[in-house]
Amino acid sequence: MKARIVTLPGDGVGPEVTAAAVAVLDAVAAHYDHTFDYEQHLIGGCAIDATGEPLPADALAACKSADAVLLGAVGGPKWSDPSAPVRPEQGLLALRAALGVYANLRPLQVHPALTALSPLKDDKLRNVDVLFVRELTGGAYFGAKTRTVDTATDECKYTVVEVERVVRRAFELARGRRHKVTSVDKANVLETSRLWRSTVQRIAADYPDVKLEHQLVDSMAMLLLTQPASYDVVVTENLFGDILTDEAAALAGSLGLLPSASLGEGARGLYEPIHGSAPDIAGKGVANPVGAILSAAMLLRHSLGLEEEAGAVEAAVEHVLEHGPRSRDIGGDAGTAAIREAVVAALDEHVANSEAFFSGARACG
Ligand SMILES: NC(=O)C1=CN([C@@H]2O[C@H](COP(=O)(O)OP(=O)(O)OC[C@H]3O[C@@H](n4cnc5c(N)ncnc54)[C@H](O)[C@@H]3O)[C@@H](O)[C@H]2O)C=CC1
Ligand SMILES: CC(C)CC(=O)C(=O)O
């Protein structure tokens, strides 16, 4: 197949991990005879420096006409002055809104070889397989903001339509998994959460085969650390989902491991690791590219419909996590480039083994 992918490496470690993900996509293209055409654009701090805008018009136009968008991360201390008129994160928020990618899928699995890095003991980590579905284009990140000398406000607003579409997505996804949805809110205090909860209750009636439970976000933050294996699909609003998924990353062993897919109504999606620009390690060549590489796998699956290829990338990552090399955040000393090369080599081997398996099966059959 032929696909057009816009890359937005962004700031900090963004370019380092995006380059690794592109190298893996290139290996997929070579093995499976696909053509991926890339178009790279600016977003975030680097875009502000070059154009004054965190999301230049040409970058947005390219994303809107692409088959998929692969993003690194935005932001960093250089652009963090609270009085700055524009900030890198505004570019990312504007992109998510413009693409209409309201459902942010953030899968959490704990690789058996990495359990020692988790704050939990092995028995609590067995069978942890959670899919967070975070609402991505509403809530406090998008509400009106005000600021005077001594007061600031961030409006948190949700409409029924915004809640309904992401909750339906969560229920649909649960049907392909273990048929359970946990909806997280703060309905004991927040009006937006009361609207969220009543909408979830109404939608649930259309999915009698899916078990629904509600959980308040504060206790959910605790339960995630005490009984993570009891969750299947967790659906929640933008801010809560942002925070809970960084917490979840600690269970996996590092923020550098978790991928995400942001989806709307069509096939086009936005794919990015869940971490930020990691200014403390940027430019050193030590960032863990696994979250970005697994985001590329999600791109293959969700935007290009290439399930076998996505599975091959995931298998290659699994192999590298098990046998090494490992990056510093997960207890190794390998750099970003070494991990990238190891994943590409594991992918080569995976494809070669699959071909041998199928030709063997043909010979036998
Ligand atoms: N999607 C995005 O573009 C996001 C951007 N940000 C921005 O990133 C900047 C830094 O934010 P922080 O709060 O420090 O969060 P962060 O996610 O950038 O880093 C938190 C910690 O995790 C580590 N880490 C993150 N990614 C890693 C990787 N791939 N490999 C190894 N270690 C990794 C970092 O070194 C740091 O110690 C801020 O400007 C923030 O606004 C934050 C979150 C998401
Ligand atoms: C706007 C982003 C910086 C928010 C974030 O942390 C994320 O999406 O993970």
Ligand SMILES: [Mg+2]
């Ligand atoms: Mg975040």
